[in-house]
Amino acid sequence: AQTVTQSQPEMSVQEAETVTLSCTYDTSESNYYLFWYKQPPSRQMILVIRQEAYKQQNATENRFSVNFQKAAKSFSLKISDSQLGDTAMYFCAFMKHAYSGGGADGLTFGKGTHLIIQP
Amino acid sequence: DTAVSQTPKYLVTQMGNDKSIKCEQNLGHDTMYWYKQDSKKFLKIMFSYNNKELIINETVPNRFSPKSPDKAHLNLHINSLELGDSAVYFCASSQEGSSYNSPLHFGNGTRLTVT
Numbered sequence: 140a141q142t143v144t145q146s147q148p149e150m151s152v153q154e155a156e157t158v159t160l161s162c163t164y165d166t167s168e169s170n171y172y173l174f175w176y177k178q179p180p181s182r183q184m185i186l187v188i189r190q191e192a193y194k195q196q197n198a199t200e201n202r203f204s205v206n207f208q209k210a211a212k213s214f215s216l217k218i219s220d221s222q223l224g225d226t227a228m229y230f231c232a233f234m235k236h237a238y239s240g241g242g243a244d245g246l247t248f249g250k251g252t253h254l255i256i257q258p
Numbered sequence: 259d260t261a262v263s264q265t266p267k268y269l270v271t272q273m274g275n276d277k278s279i280k281c282e283q284n285l286g287h288d289t290m291y292w293y294k295q296d297s298k299k300f301l302k303i304m305f306s307y308n309n310k311e312l313i314i315n316e317t318v319p320n321r322f323s324p325k326s327p328d329k330a331h332l333n334l335h336i337n338s339l340e341l342g343d344s345a346v347y348f349c350a351s352s353q354e355g356s357s358y359n360s361p362l363h364f365g366n367g368t369r370l371t372v373t
Binding site for chain 1: 366
């Protein structure tokens with residue numbers, strides 16, 4: 140079974156600063172996907188960024204980027220130029236690849252990091 | 259166009275009642291899920307359905323039963339509600355190919371309060 144650990148229950152930064160949220164995971168799978176989801180107070184689950192384990196290049200989406208270290212099983216999220224609208228719970232999640240039955244197993248989530256952007 | 263919609267958004271009921279939460283997706287996905295988010299915000303999978311077949315069923319009480327009339331719908335029926343069932347329930351869907359998984363798309367959640 141997979142486990143996902145987010146060691147920072149809460150973080151607070153000033154607007155426009157850069158913040159990094161940490162995530163580590165444990166798996167015996169060699170191919171898988173990693174995700175960061177954002178959950179604002181509206182409780183929507185919004186996909187922020189996705190990384191495929193076989194890709195060495197770190198994924199980026201505008202102000203959001205990841206630092207994926209496969210050997211260390213680490214998948215941190217960096218938010219640049221943070222904005223008030225980034226205030227939310229952030230969940231790191233793991234999914235096995237399709238050929239391992241990943242779709243059926245769905246996502247395994249970490250416990251989340253509550254990120255607060257201060258004006 | 260709402261991709262994954264679930265109703266109701268809020269549900270308040272008394273212990274012992276039976277209730278259902280409906281979920282529909284218009285993405286053409288072949289797998290649907292139910293997740294439970296507890297008061298500490300932890301998300302845990304309850305069920306997944308692929309082509310109307312139950313794939314996994316985590317350690318969920320049998321008072322919870324998923325029902326899928328077709329590929330686009332996965333409803334959650336809960337019998338004999340208990341106080342501990344109070345949580346936010348999320349429906350989600352994804353598409354699984356031979357060599358890929360699409361990310362999960364989530365509904366907006368149903369906040370269930372049992373009094």
